[in-house]
Amino acid sequence: MRLLFSTIPFAAALTAAVLLQGSGSAEACAGLIGSNGAVNLGRTTTLAAYHDGVEHYVTAFQFQGGGGEFGTLIPLPGVPTNVERGGGWTLQRLERETQIARLEASDTAAGGAAGGGATTLLETRIDALDITVLEGGGPDVAVWAEEHGFRLSPDAPEVLDFYAARSPIFLAAVFDGAAAAERGQQIGDGTPVHITIPTSNPWVPLRILGLGKQATDRIDADVFLLTDDKPALLPQPGANMALAYSQVASQTLLTDLRSDQNSAWVPESAWLTKLAIDSATSGLKFDLAVDTSGANKPSQVAAGLVALPRTGGSVAHSDASRE
Numbered sequence: 001m002r003l004l005f006s007t008i009p010f011a012a013a014l015t016a017a018v019l020l021q022g023s024g025s026a027e028a029c030a031g032l033i034g035s036n037g038a039v040n041l042g043r044t045t046t047l048a049a050y051h052d053g054v055e056h057y058v059t060a061f062q063f064q065g066g067g068g069e070f071g072t073l074i075p076l077p078g079v080p081t082n083v084e085r086g087g088g089w090t091l092q093r094l095e096r097e098t099q100i101a102r103l104e105a106s107d108t109a110a111g112g113a114a115g116g117g118a119t120t121l122l123e124t125r126i127d128a129l130d131i132t133v134l135e136g137g138g139p140d141v142a143v144w145a146e147e148h149g150f151r152l153s154p155d156a157p158e159v160l161d162f163y164a165a166r167s168p169i170f171l172a173a174v175f176d177g178a179a180a181a182e183r184g185q186q187i188g189d190g191t192p193v194h195i196t197i198p199t200s201n202p203w204v205p206l207r208i209l210g211l212g213k214q215a216t217d218r219i220d221a222d223v224f225l226l227t228d229d230k231p232a233l234l235p236q237p238g239a240n241m242a243l244a245y246s247q248v249a250s251q252t253l254l255t256d257l258r259s260d261q262n263s264a265w266v267p268e269s270a271w272l273t274k275l276a277i278d279s280a281t282s283g284l285k286f287d288l289a290v291d292t293s294g295a296n297k298p299s300q301v302a303a304g305l306v307a308l309p310r311t312g313g314s315v316a317h318s319d320a321s322r323e
Helices: 090-109 138-147 156-164 177-182 251-259
Strands: 002-006 015-018 045-051 054-062 069-076 082-085 119-126 129-135 150-152 169-176 190-198 218-227 232-234 241-248 271-280 288-291
Touching: 045 090, 045 218, 054 069, 054 090, 069 138, 082 119, 090 218, 090 251, 090 271, 129 138, 129 190, 138 150, 138 156, 138 169, 156 169, 218 288
Parallel strands: 002 069, 002 150, 015 045, 015 218
Antiparallel strands: 045 054, 054 190, 069 169, 082 190, 119 129, 129 169, 218 271, 232 288, 241 271
16 A cells, blocks of 8 residues: 655645745655655655735655655645646745855744545646645545555544644645656655645644654754744744744845746745744644734634634634634
8 A cells, every 4th residue: 555644745844934915944754665665755845825815835845766656645724726836946945045044143143526525626747746636524535545545644533633624625645756767856856836725814734744653753844934024923933843033035035936937926025934843743733823914813723722613614714713
């Protein structure tokens, strides 16, 4: 069977950026076994951006060698309108910007119906990635995964329910190692993916990074937030999630990001925040809620700190997430 892990994107590790209007390098490599050998989605870096009511996810899956297939499952805050190849160097540019700034600061300051009840909303292929967007509850998505040859980790039902209660939208990406080799992809080559998601309730999934890990396993990730103004965060930065960078984004950075492929949506001005996650799996049982409306009230529901009221809604479709 295929081994199914889930990330926010993002497999084993995450770098996320959220771009909100008014309302890394992550490094942890899992040894993952495909049908014909080891396939790692090793260093997975993600930009999750929100602007003008649309959230943009740009995530890069890196080929680490081997054959066979490996799947990842990504929780999304809403139904995507498009999934396409992302910019080739956007994520690297964000890392470079924050590295330079950190050194300077140190110097100066010291579809159709799918199996099991899940619905297929979108299917596409990008390089060696077969991508399917699903809608369904946790059990529905688990059945779909098993029917498509994936073996879920023991904690998967709980984690899938945690996300499906707030947004029943998931993106499944199947990485075909043999196809990557046929395309001439080298170890370390990345496939950037850009996901466009209209939604009024953006959030950054973090708990998904611990899927399939032991309680004492470490999770190291960088989360980039690119917002119109300085954001209010929940949970606030602390021992497991340190504030590594927080200042106005430079015009040079924004111009560079905007010039990359499919990145015309990048705004003219923004605030750049970087959060460094260094936590045991047992300490990362939440997501990241962001509020830049000025109300200073990031959603406890979006952060996964309280349950969504049982009204049939979700973070993606309910105002309850603002509570």
